[in-house]
Amino acid sequence: MNLKQLAESLNLSQTTVSRALNGYPEVREETRARVLAAAQAANYQPNSRARRLATGRAMTIGHVIPLAGKTEMVNPIFADFLAGAGEVYANEGYDLLLSIVSDGEAERAYRQMAANGSVDGVMVQSPETDDTRIALLRELGLPFLVHGRTQNPDGYSWLDVANKSAFRKATNFLLDLGHRRIALINGQENLDFAARRRAGYAEAIWSRGMAPNPDWMRADVMTEGFGYVAASQMLDLAETPTAFLVSSVIPAIGVRRAVVERGLVLGRDISLVTHDDVLSYMNNDADGPAFTATRSSIRGAGQRCAEILIDLIRKPNQPHVQELWETELTVGRSTGPAPAG
Amino acid sequence: MNLKQLAESLNLSQTTVSRALNGYPEVREETRARVLAAAQAANYQPNSRARRLATGRAMTIGHVIPLAGKTEMVNPIFADFLAGAGEVYANEGYDLLLSIVSDGEAERAYRQMAANGSVDGVMVQSPETDDTRIALLRELGLPFLVHGRTQNPDGYSWLDVANKSAFRKATNFLLDLGHRRIALINGQENLDFAARRRAGYAEAIWSRGMAPNPDWMRADVMTEGFGYVAASQMLDLAETPTAFLVSSVIPAIGVRRAVVERGLVLGRDISLVTHDDVLSYMNNDADGPAFTATRSSIRGAGQRCAEILIDLIRKPNQPHVQELWETELTVGRSTGPAPAG
DNA sequence: CCATATGCTCAAAGCGCTTTGAACGCAGCT
């Protein structure tokens, strides 16, 4: 069933039927009701391909997600972010076009999207401190929103978590508990969020007249295995950390494994604070939060990012939207006063 | 730059330019070269909206992913599956349309995709033992492929892992090590894969003249927390299991936590076998596999599923494709002979 | 009573491609 047939069956023109369905005011209410009823009965849905050509809008938003590193890992954060954004897209009538590309191919994907008009805008995730995608998208004239930001966050729209202050707070929290040997298990530090977290951590330590110790700092793709290996190595040093600051619940689980394996008790012998993205399958709340954490829902961020991006698409030429989310430190059972000695 | 302009700039008709670009044979090679060069120079990309309308093909494949349960969790398996499938789609020139819906809304999403022609086919994941989506999609006439299958796996195309035999083998492996009290930490058993795994587990136990003990069987959404809680409860029973069979690495991590927390050693006091979907961030291979596991890459499945589905779309009216993948049992450090007593 | 406005409806153009059917020029054959 297409518009032409529907119109014929109603003895109306395509124009009138189209307008009735799309809520235009110049249709008599009685006519509109008739049209709506017939459309319903025939299960008529306008052909999206035709509609997109006619309107010049793709009603689609692109997410290009790069496979990281040699092993081409999928950042688990993407799933929850997509879930949040996807929900909003669906409500607003937008489709979500997912393009999964090997690391170097992102640029080609964006160029193609811009040239063939398959999307109205794109979402950019996990920017590096100096991310080339931003200049590219600006040049392409494609509306975009960055989740996170770059070192120089001017001239484009973004939504980010206050990573530096979160990790400064978390570090201070541990310092206040008497910890002096605090390790940082970070994400890859070419990524802006990780760089900022490191800066917050370092700032807090410097501000107490101490210096960060490179032996207690490690950064890599945030897997459980990385957390385990990094913590294991540090716990085997002559001078071991008494506390760990970790960038995600996933490596935190690995850190916990290393701690427990050595017969140490978390929250007594060793303290651990993690950032918690509130990932679906990494619940930190079985009975009260297991980990003390700076928390910020990646899914919530996805929702808000989608709202902003759609608004950017609908109203071009508006000033850049820049939104910074503070985190709160939730105290769980993984922290306690520094052990004596 | 559109086709018309490109054609004018070349003093050719749109027909010829279109044919040259699309590799039709009735174009002189010299002309084709000229056209290709000009297209390249102008960075011309055919407008995908127009092309889709003209060809009647969407060149898009839909994935509808439901948010599970009241907490609307995102199954972490989807991310890796998407990565595998997305790679193949990109190579074959297909777009991936992702529709994320609350649990009851999947049907509406499929109906809409079918009616408005936004996709050429859809991928179905995580089917229940008696999944209503299959009848629906057959009725809608939309090509589809199921990753997994239903209780009655006839009359449609699917690709599945041999879950029952995998868990039969794994259970036998534990039985052969002398274990008699084997627990099953399963996924939700309305899902077909979980039902089959349970059947394989039960079959192995019955075949040794024993009966499965309901106290040692639990099924739920496969989170780390669920694994932890289920194992903790079982380890606090009067009669505790000596081995755990777990449906995914994620709850397996929780089980390990419960075990270690009680001062027990995995592979000595307690054995654990898990199914390993080879998820990106849940690597089981730091230095030799930590967990003994039945292994099957969800990402590899995504790739193969994409290939099959595209083939189904390109050549309709072919017989159903049904592919069953065997798993291998990889022995890691989490299993050992049953402790005496 | 005419001019103007208003409410509703329609025919037709247009979105940017692909594809059909026709046409042209030229070689090869009769």
Add this chain to the structure above:
DNA sequence: AGCTGCGTTCAAAGCGCTTTGAGCATATGG
């Protein structure tokens, strides 16, 4: 010279919508 066939190119139709501009009643006001 005429016919056929081949290689190459083109004009035009069509995909299924939206949107423009026009038209026809009927109401409104001077």
